[in-house]
Amino acid sequence: MTERTATIASRVGLHARPAGIFVAAARKAGVKVTIGLEGEPADDAMDATSILSLISLGAANGDTVVLRAEGEGADDALASLVALLETDLDAE
Numbered sequence: 001m002t003e004r005t006a007t008i009a010s011r012v013g014l015h016a017r018p019a020g021i022f023v024a025a026a027r028k029a030g031v032k033v034t035i036g037l038e039g040e041p042a043d044d045a046m047d048a049t050s051i052l053s054l055i056s057l058g059a060a061n062g063d064t065v066v067l068r069a070e071g072e073g074a075d076d077a078l079a080s081l082v083a084l085l086e087t088d089l090d091a092e
Contacts, residue, residue, distance in 0.1 A: 002074040004067050005038060006085040013060035016051075018089035023051045025084055029077035031069045038064040048081070 010018040026033045026048040036045035037059060045068060046053035059065055065085065067078050 001068055001070045002078055004078040004082050005064050006067060006082040008059050008061055008063045008065065009086050010089045011061055012090060013063065014054055014057060016055065019051050019054040021089050022081070022084055023049055023054060025081060029069070029073070029081065031071040031074050031077050033067060033069045033077065033081065035068075036066050038066050040066075042066075042068070 008014060014022065033048035034045035035048045035054065035057065036042065037057065045066070046057060048054065048067065057065070067081055067085075069078050
């Protein structure tokens, strides 16, 4: 299993718009991806392709999240998802 951390850059965290952009990218990743707040048990990680799960995570600007994926292409998928989370999606 591949694991990466990312710091949420969107000014108001993962609310509807940034969460929607992230979920769309996670669905296209081709591997199962989970997301959770840093410091939380891995068992509490949520499906990164579910907008409701992502919003309920409550990740705010500056929070660190942990992304996990497994399978072929997991490294590339996580690299692109981390880059997305570390971009202020509210500014676009």
